Amino acid sequence: MTNFRYTDNLLYYNDLCLFDIAKKYSTPFYCYFGNHIENQFNAIKNLFNFKPTLIAYALKANSNRSLINVLSKLGAGADTVSGWEIRKALDSGILSKNIVFSGVGKSHEEITYSLEKNIKQINVESISELRLINNIAKNLGMIAPISLRVNPEIDVGTHKNIITGDENSKFGIIFEEAKNLLVSLNQFSSLAFMGFSIHIGSQINSIKPFKLAFSKLLELVNFTSKLGIEIKTLDFGGGIGISYNDADTINIPDYAKLIKDLTHTLNIKIILEPGRFLIGNSGIIIAKVQYIKTTKNKKFLILNTGMNDFIRISLYEAYHKILPLEINDEHQDYYDIVGPVCESSDFFAHNRELNRVREGDLVAILGTGAYGYSMSSNYNLRPKLAEVLLQNGKDVLIRKQETYEDYSQLEIVDGLT
Ligand SMILES: Cc1ncc(COP(=O)(O)O)c(C=O)c1O
Numbered sequence: 243m244t245n246f247r248y249t250d251n252l253l254y255y256n257d258l259c260l261f262d263i264a265k266k267y268s269t270p271f272y273c274y275f276g277n278h279i280e281n282q283f284n285a286i287k288n289l290f291n292f293k294p295t296l297i298a299y300a301l302k303a304n305s306n307r308s309l310i311n312v313l314s315k316l317g318a319g320a321d322t323v324s325g326w327e328i329r330k331a332l333d334s335g336i337l338s339k340n341i342v343f344s345g346v347g348k349s350h351e352e353i354t355y356s357l358e359k360n361i362k363q364i365n366v367e368s369i370s371e372l373r374l375i376n377n378i379a380k381n382l383g384m385i386a387p388i389s390l391r392v393n394p395e396i397d398v399g400t401h402k403n404i405i406t407g408d409e410n411s412k413f414g415i416i417f418e419e420a421k422n423l424l425v426s427l428n429q430f431s432s433l434a435f436m437g438f439s440i441h442i443g444s445q446i447n448s449i450k451p452f453k454l455a456f457s458k459l460l461e462l463v464n465f466t467s468k469l470g471i472e473i474k475t476l477d478f479g480g481g482i483g484i485s486y487n488d489a490d491t492i493n494i495p496d497y498a499k500l501i502k503d504l505t506h507t508l509n510i511k512i513i514l515e516p517g518r519f520l521i522g523n524s525g526i527i528i529a530k531v532q533y534i535k536t537t538k539n540k541k542f543l544i545l546n547t548g549m550n551d552f553i554r555i556s557l558y559e560a561y562h563k564i565l566p567l568e569i570n571d572e573h574q575d576y577y578d579i580v581g582p583v584c585e586s587s588d589f590f591a592h593n594r595e596l597n598r599v600r601e602g603d604l605v606a607i608l609g610t611g612a613y614g615y616s617m618s619s620n621y622n623l624r625p626k627l628a629e630v631l632l633q634n635g636k637d638v639l640i641r642k643q644e645t646y647e648d649y650s651q652l653e654i655v656d657g658l659t
């Protein structure tokens with residue numbers, strides 16, 4: 243966030259003039275900062291030097307292959323939630339031994355695929371899933387490495403739509419059930435128990451819920467040790483919040499220390515599954531002010547990007563900074579910043595104070611690197627956006643904008659004749 247500044251009225255990201263970059267591509271487009279992704283990764287890596295640690299990037303945050311490549315080159319693994327994500331991770335240079343597979347609805351095919359690819363572990367989310375994995379592994383003549391994803395049933399304190407570790411959550415196995423499973427683990431002859439995983443939610447801005455959840459997890463670890471069952475991995479999930487608005491968020495050294503203190507007596511490998519932390523503030527959308535429309539109560543900036551390109555604001559009432567790429571007017575004004583999609587929830591900000599802009603001006607929507615492109619859609623038949631990567635002072639197109647032909651080609655028009 244702090245990397246943005248104005249010089250001579252033009253918006254810069256470090257030394258890169260975004261106005262110059264924008265002139266090279268047609269708007270709207272996603273623009274990512276590769277060096278920021280690297281810095282975020284290294285910030286975690288350097289703090290987790292006290293134990294072997296796998297940083298498994300949560301692919302769902304953004305699965306562009308060039309971005310995954312940035313991380314795989316640094317040794318990142320992947321946290322995946324579908325067979326296709328496993329495939330994408332492998333295609334992007336992530337080693338199968340560094341891939342974990344989470345998710346509540348893994349299919350027979352996906353489990354088979356993950357076993358055939360020899361991934362590190364499947365994070366199991368229910369007893370039915372555990373049975374299915376055992377059966378599939380038996381038929382394949384394999385031993386499936388599994389971790390139990392447990393739900394600590396705590397108050398997580400993030401937006402209600404992105405909580406995954408409270409008592410109403412569909413994710414994970416509650417502790418009582420996990421304990422029962424551990425007692426009867428030897429009935430699953432084709433499973434190798436690796437340990438536990440936990441992921442309590444996303445965009446968590448306080449260390450407190452992590453403290454609570456991880457301490458509870460340690461109780462389960464002690465219970466397991468007393469049964470004489472060895473624990474090889476503890477997967478602490480993702481969820482580290484980032485600052486979208488310059489407010490304080492989690493201090494990463496504190497987060498690392500929490501895990502260090504809790505695990506110092508254990509002989510385990512740590513797994514982390516950050517998504518947003520690595521990539522959220524590494525991306526922006528550059529868009530054009532298509533129209534300015536004044537009504538009785540409001541002044542609307544109608545952008546040429548909408549909720550189909552970036553849905554976080556409509557979905558979670560999320561706050562994202564919006565900055566003009568060029569300041570033409572020192573005066574401020576208040577705008578409702580909206581998109582062209584036919585939904586009233588298609589907005590980026592209400593009553594946002596901004597330097598006065600004109601039709602045709604360009605703006606940057608910040609903090610859109612995570613859960614941006616990966617959650618976009620073709621609603622209103624709008625094509626998905628192009629993506630550009632800026633790294634080491636260069637810019638490169640890493641995905642073309644979709645065309646009408648791209649999304650029409652799968653339709654079968656003569657199906658009923
Ligand atoms: C199992 C799992 N791991 C990791 C993540 C990544 O979360 P975040 O982007 O908040 O780090 C998610 C998403 O919430 C998830 O469901």
Ligand SMILES: N[C@@H](CCCC[NH3+])C(=O)O
Pocket residue numbers: 302404444445554558612613
């Ligand atoms: N998609 C959400 C986070 C959920 C992550 C997946 N469990 C967001 O944009 O904040």
